[in-house]
Amino acid sequence: MDLKYLNTFRTIVAEGGFSRAAEKLNYTQSTITFQIGQLERELSVTLFEKIGRKMVLTKAGEQLLPYVDEVLSSVEKLRCFEQELVQCQGDLRVGVAETQLCYRMPPVLKEFHAQAPRAHLFLRSMNCYDIRDELMSGTLDLGIFYEDVGGFGSNLVTDPLSSDPLALVASPRVKARHPDYITPDQRIPVPLIINEPRCIFRQIFEQYLRDKAIRLDHTIELWSIPTIKNLVENDVGISFLPRFAVEEELEAGSLAEIPTSLSGRTITAVCAYHKNKWVSPLMRLFLNLCAGG
Known part of the structure; x- marks a missing residue:
């Protein structure tokens, strides 16, 4: 049995389809289909079946998967054996x-x-x-x-x-103008400067705002935490970050922490x-x- 057939089988499962597996392994789709066909012939079973527009594992395919994982894991151990002995x-x-x-x-x-x-x-x-x-x-x-x-x-x-605790932060000047993020049902005319939508601490704070019915001006979405902090320090808006990421600025006084009902919340x-x-x-x-x- 060719190990590359087992690797192809595992990649199809991991990537969710033949075409994605082909792209991942840098194979043509016909090569993927051929390898799975060879594996099915060697095992005398059908591993995938078409349901609608998707290829899904058969019961035999599901039963084979843990054995394939075990074989591929053992191969990886063998490849690393010499490294383990040396360094x-x-x-x-x-x-x-x-x-x-x-x-x-x-x-x-x-x-x-x-x-x-x-x-x-x-x-x-x-x-x-x-x-x-x-x-x-x-x-x-x-x-x-x-x-x-x-x-x-x-x-x-x-x-x-x-x-680690989380902290709502602003420049001292912005905090002085808008210090209350606890009273519900209010509109605060400052933007939230934060990471992309699937950022954990953004999701926590946005849920907090919804629960409190607090509306901010708008959201400035950035990927760089240092850039976010720089804009907050320069009075552009507020941000909600792990406290360790703003510890130096809080100690230096260039940022100030604003109280919220999330005090004590950690990630x-x-x-x-x-x-x-x-x-x-x-x-x-x-x-x-x-x-x-």
């Missing part, structure tokens, strides 16, 4: 939430490169939901994100890193990987560094 090297794909990447990860990354200079670290700043999804599909080895995204059940192994950062993923020496090093070990 940490190879590739590691890590997705990190932007606030964690900016303010918490630099010491970890510095020490990782010092201890594993021959490793190839593929690091991406990503939305937490995308990190969760790519961990589930196997595209990422590790993810640093906020567990508040949920939706992964027991499929991911998560190691808690920290639980929990975790380092996670898929439960079926073999924890290679390189992964173990990164996990230990994140945990402060």
Whole structure:
């Protein structure tokens, strides 16, 4: 049995279809179809069936999946065996939430490169939901994100890193003009400067505003936390961020925290990987560094 047929089968399942698997593996769709046909002939079963416009797993395909995961995991262990005997090297794909990447990860990354200079670290700043999804599909080895995204059940192994409070912040001048974000049913003529719509702390604050029937002027949507802070410091609007991301500015007085009914609300950062993923020496090093070990 050709291992690449098993890898193709697993990729179809992970990507949700033949055409996406072909794109992911850089194959033609006819190659994908041929490989699955060969695998079905070897096993004497039908693995996929067409329902409507989609190809879905048959019962036999569902039963095969855990065996394929086990085989591919064992192959990965064999490929890493020599590395384990010598030193940490190879590739590691890590997705990190932007606030964690900016303010918490630099010491970890510095020490990782010092201890594993021959490793190839593929690091991406990503939305937490995308990190969760790519961990589930196997595209990422590790993810640093906020567990508040949920939706992964027991499929991911998560190691808690920290639980951090959130803060509504403005410049001292904007806070002096608009200090009340607790009284319900009001309109406050300032914009919210925040990350993209699937940002965890944006979702928390927007739900708070809906619950309080508080309407802001408009939303300025940016991808850069440092840029968001810069605009807030310059009286453009307010923002709702993890407190550790604005700690220096609060201490310096260039930003001021505004009281809300969300006082005490925290978000929990975790380092996670898929439960079926073999924890290679390189992964173990990164996990230990994140945990402060």
